[in-house]
Amino acid sequence: MTQSFRLKDVGLINRNKKLSFKFNGKKYYGYEGDSLASALIANGVHLIGRSFKYHRPRGFFGAGVDEPYAIVQLYRNGETEPNIKATEQELFDGLEATSVNCWPSVNFDIGAINNFLRIFLPAGFYYKTFMWPKSFWFKIYEPFIRKAAGLGTASIKHDKERYEHKYEYCDLLIAGSGPSGLASAYAAAKNGARVILAEDKSRFGGTLLTSEVNIGNKSGKEWADGIISELKEMPNVTVKNRSQVFGYYDHNMLVMSERVSDHLPKTKEFHPKQRLWYIRAKEVLISSGSIERPIVFGNNDTPGVMLSSAAKEYMKVYGVLVGKKPLIFTNNDSGYETAIEFKKNGIDPLILDTRSNPKSEIINEAKDLNIKIKNSYVVVAAQGYKKVKSADISKISDDKEQLGNIENVKCDCICVSGYWTPTIHLASQSGNKTKFNEEIDAFVPGISKQNEKTLGAANGIYTLEETLKDSFEVGHEVSKKITNNENKVSFPNVVEKKSSIHDKFWCVPLPKGKNYKRFLDFQNDVAVSDIEIALREGYRSIEHVKRYTTLGMATDQGKTSNLNGLQLVSKIENKVVPAVGHTTFRPPYTPVSIGAIVGREVGKHSKPTRKSPMHSWHEKNNAVFVDAGVWLRPRYYKRGNEDLFEASKREAKNVRTNVGVCDVTTLGKIDIKGPDAAELLNRVYTNAWLKLPVGKARYGVMLREDGIVMDDGTTTRISENHYHMTTTTAQAANVLSHLEYYLQLVWPELNVNVVSSTEQWAGAAIAGPKSRNLLQKLFPNSDVSNEGLPFMGYMEGDLFGVKARIFRISFSGELAYEVNVESNNGNFMWEKIIEVGEQFEIQPYGTEALSTLRIEMGHVAGSELDGRTIPYDNSLEGLLSKKKDFIGKRSLIREAFTAEDRQKVVGVVPLDKKTSIPEGSHLVKDSKAPSPNPKLGYISASCWSVEYDNPFSLAILKDGKNMIGEKLFVMSPLKNKIIPVEIVSSHYVDPKGERVRS
Amino acid sequence: MLHIKCPHCGMRSQNEFSYGGDASVKRPELGKDVSDQDWNNFVYNRKSLRGKHWELWQHLSGCRQWIKVERDTGSHEIFKTLKAEEEIS
Numbered sequence A: 001m002t003q004s005f006r007l008k009d010v011g012l013i014n015r016n017k018k019l020s021f022k023f024n025g026k027k028y029y030g031y032e033g034d035s036l037a038s039a040l041i042a043n044g045v046h047l048i049g050r051s052f053k054y055h056r057p058r059g060f061f062g063a064g065v066d067e068p069y070a071i072v073q074l075y076r077n078g079e080t081e082p083n084i085k086a087t088e089q090e091l092f093d094g095l096e097a098t099s100v101n102c103w104p105s106v107n108f109d110i111g112a113i114n115n116f117l118r119i120f121l122p123a124g125f126y127y128k129t130f131m132w133p134k135s136f137w138f139k140i141y142e143p144f145i146r147k148a149a150g151l152g153t154a155s156i157k158h159d160k161e162r163y164e165h166k167y168e169y170c171d172l173l174i175a176g177s178g179p180s181g182l183a184s185a186y187a188a189a190k191n192g193a194r195v196i197l198a199e200d201k202s203r204f205g206g207t208l209l210t211s212e213v214n215i216g217n218k219s220g221k222e223w224a225d226g227i228i229s230e231l232k233e234m235p236n237v238t239v240k241n242r243s244q245v246f247g248y249y250d251h252n253m254l255v256m257s258e259r260v261s262d263h264l265p266k267t268k269e270f271h272p273k274q275r276l277w278y279i280r281a282k283e284v285l286i287s288s289g290s291i292e293r294p295i296v297f298g299n300n301d302t303p304g305v306m307l308s309s310a311a312k313e314y315m316k317v318y319g320v321l322v323g324k325k326p327l328i329f330t331n332n333d334s335g336y337e338t339a340i341e342f343k344k345n346g347i348d349p350l351i352l353d354t355r356s357n358p359k360s361e362i363i364n365e366a367k368d369l370n371i372k373i374k375n376s377y378v379v380v381a382a383q384g385y386k387k388v389k390s391a392d393i394s395k396i397s398d399d400k401e402q403l404g405n406i407e408n409v410k411c412d413c414i415c416v417s418g419y420w421t422p423t424i425h426l427a428s429q430s431g432n433k434t435k436f437n438e439e440i441d442a443f444v445p446g447i448s449k450q451n452e453k454t455l456g457a458a459n460g461i462y463t464l465e466e467t468l469k470d471s472f473e474v475g476h477e478v479s480k481k482i483t484n485n486e487n488k489v490s491f492p493n494v495v496e497k498k499s500s501i502h503d504k505f506w507c508v509p510l511p512k513g514k515n516y517k518r519f520l521d522f523q524n525d526v527a528v529s530d531i532e533i534a535l536r537e538g539y540r541s542i543e544h545v546k547r548y549t550t551l552g553m554a555t556d557q558g559k560t561s562n563l564n565g566l567q568l569v570s571k572i573e574n575k576v577v578p579a580v581g582h583t584t585f586r587p588p589y590t591p592v593s594i595g596a597i598v599g600r601e602v603g604k605h606s607k608p609t610r611k612s613p614m615h616s617w618h619e620k621n622n623a624v625f626v627d628a629g630v631w632l633r634p635r636y637y638k639r640g641n642e643d644l645f646e647a648s649k650r651e652a653k654n655v656r657t658n659v660g661v662c663d664v665t666t667l668g669k670i671d672i673k674g675p676d677a678a679e680l681l682n683r684v685y686t687n688a689w690l691k692l693p694v695g696k697a698r699y700g701v702m703l704r705e706d707g708i709v710m711d712d713g714t715t716t717r718i719s720e721n722h723y724h725m726t727t728t729t730a731q732a733a734n735v736l737s738h739l740e741y742y743l744q745l746v747w748p749e750l751n752v753n754v755v756s757s758t759e760q761w762a763g764a765a766i767a768g769p770k771s772r773n774l775l776q777k778l779f780p781n782s783d784v785s786n787e788g789l790p791f792m793g794y795m796e797g798d799l800f801g802v803k804a805r806i807f808r809i810s811f812s813g814e815l816a817y818e819v820n821v822e823s824n825n826g827n828f829m830w831e832k833i834i835e836v837g838e839q840f841e842i843q844p845y846g847t848e849a850l851s852t853l854r855i856e857m858g859h860v861a862g863s864e865l866d867g868r869t870i871p872y873d874n875s876l877e878g879l880l881s882k883k884k885d886f887i888g889k890r891s892l893i894r895e896a897f898t899a900e901d902r903q904k905v906v907g908v909v910p911l912d913k914k915t916s917i918p919e920g921s922h923l924v925k926d927s928k929a930p931s932p933n934p935k936l937g938y939i940s941a942s943c944w945s946v947e948y949d950n951p952f953s954l955a956i957l958k959d960g961k962n963m964i965g966e967k968l969f970v971m972s973p974l975k976n977k978i979i980p981v982e983i984v985s986s987h988y989v990d991p992k993g994e995r996v997r998s
Numbered sequence B: 001m002l003h004i005k006c007p008h009c010g011m012r013s014q015n016e017f018s019y020g021g022d023a024s025v026k027r028p029e030l031g032k033d034v035s036d037q038d039w040n041n042f043v044y045n046r047k048s049l050r051g052k053h054w055e056l057w058q059h060l061s062g063c064r065q066w067i068k069v070e071r072d073t074g075s076h077e078i079f080k081t082l083k084a085e086e087e088i089s
């Protein structure tokens, strides 16, 4: 099919560039500069989808963001995207799109049976219909609704496209590039302000692209083009098209989504698909214009019924006729402008004007062009199923209550204009108290809460001259506040045709004996009768009516339906519209893709990846890594065909028999300096710190004020007023904040400084019976004997020319040391340890072996210190000083914390010494007790004990102190396991701790 | 997203800060006897009020200083910010 509805030589499209595209599998052609909608209309395609509830045929209603119908599934470069407005999607070569919400096809849709059953699908039908019987929901109702309803399908593939976030600051953000946006941007920019001008569409100029006006002796479009090219040259101005300011948040933060590549067949290399701008603006000027309002009449959802402004835009911008026998139905002069445009393109329209005898320049022009006009006439109902074929029209009485004889006129489209509704979404989002403007029968912005002003049509100003005057003035005044400049631009001469006042008519009464559906919300299929039912059923608040009927709740957010809905409620309730009030506008103004919101923070980029200086060595030596907070740590080093279990067992065993080395760089480290450092430690840790000598380390536990254990670790006194604190990997950041809180706010009198030194040091734990032998080889000039460097001792040493810190501390329960060097020397240290350690059969070990070693020794770690346990629960009560106060001490005497049968950490061994115990399992007395089976505790950590070669777990168990020797059951419904176990001491290996001191 | 004036660094976006709760809460002095009621009030009980509220924020991704912020919890308006050592007036 050729483009039989395409006009010759009209419009802003590029006819030299022909593009091919597919809709529902069929191939069509359009031009560069088309929207998908205009290209389809040019090809005579008006059936684009099915409605949400009744599955009635749907065509095009608008030409832009207000479009409620023409939502398609888009296919681009191997990806698919739902919820795309055909009116907003620019055509590109190779574009493919399909209808949504129809099944099996748009021409034969099974859901359309709803249309004939609609008497059973009234307001609130989802709430009412599918409630009974309950068992039907999952099997019958839901799958059926899912198949037949919905606005497209989200892709389940990984999105290969790139999305970016950008933060920007400016003096003025101006949303919308129509006459008010251009004038205010120009005035402000010329006055030195830093301006961002954002336009949703690809073309700048807004209504200037379609209106017959003259500014400064130029057509509206020429004037707009001139201003834009001048603004683009100015260094203090950023001009952005395809960019929708969709949200107005606190403290003048606005968010804008820029569709960088959506109009291209494929995103260019290194370009994002979309970019989300977070803009902090000193002042905001909202120039978002207005949206034409429909008039409600019978079957007003038939394809071919559309806004008159859209029909005009399709002609003037795209050179496309929406029909060849148009009927214009209007209550104001805007319909005449559309009719004149038809006439100029050789098409004869018929105008039905609800007014009895309107007079204006525009009307005179229409009359001069011999356009047929019927006054006091209305469209009663559209006729035709998949496309308008004719219209039932009638005269209407002056009180607008009585219809006359119904006549039928042939037409192929009905262009409706019910006057204009200011787009107040952004102003309302900002907290602006909107007010009702009687003259235009719509809400306009009122008192500002933030630094915003609304200009032009968005503010209910509908003449160009007034709009420009006001916008130049505001642009100048607002910029002057910021720049203190006085550069005023001169105001151009404006020529526009004067229009007459509109008729506040919005809904055509039903003729006797007819029961036409009259739709308010076109996307959610909410009709006049639905609102009537909601009110009859007792819903009063507009917010409730909205939710019950779903009026204005679709993806178009009621851009064309809100006001008519309010009109209806006010009429039935006999209230004025402002007394009914409007529902709250919330961001986003238009749908935003999830990809844009997430930005670059996907997959590995969702958080930083931190690697230790030894990372490349681990990689080269077959380490299998695990995420530990933001760090990547070796979990085990794979040898041959080993799996995790075998490798970790081998590594742990080697620590117990020879010597192992583990990368502990990730441990949190805090450098503490100052004369009151000891006092600080004494207050934050539960044990005593004032007498720790230089060159000694101590293990400490810190609590939150509520008595729960926050973290543990060792702190070493490096010199008189200098300490080195270690924290767990996970709590490093929290502990630093915790210390800063007390130092800055609670005890500012303490003379101490704390700073994170986690990344400054690389750490290696050397553990095992041969670790001292290895250390002697590594530090031949230091005395690392048991006397020279006793347990919990500290010294500095020389590691082949590199300065090192040597701590004799142990996490594995073996004789062990930790060596720290500056990060840059980390890899050198590691390679030396491995090289020298070879003679002692050293093996590196990962986090899995590390866990095994600490679990079988009964050392508590993150899985026990889980934010729910107190020191007693972890058998750390011996570290609670009785002599001094410390953070959280007062909480420990609370009743539950001192209960006789308080939970405590214990060891758990399966009776068969074979079955591994899943972490997170519950401990119960009787495995066959009826549900709910009283839970006595839970498994916090499990391992395979290399010492005894059987499974071993730690558990937090009620009355754990008195449970040693008891036989219980471990239950894991998740793994479907019931395991008989014995409770043993948590210190399964070396309970006296002799090895660490050997 | 709020825009918070750090008394040390100037206007910064909320995502550089972390919230620290009611700034009027005073920790009981160490080593002194505290009644159960007073301790509970310090640890647990907070007014969840709508309106002007002095609260603590830490400029975590900035100068790391704890600051005091007077904010309207309903409108998010920020009236005043103080350094940790400055007294709420």
Ligand SMILES: [Zn+2]
Residues within 6 Å of the ligand: B006, B007, B008, B009, B010, B059, B062, B063, B064, B065
């Ligand atoms: Zn700061």
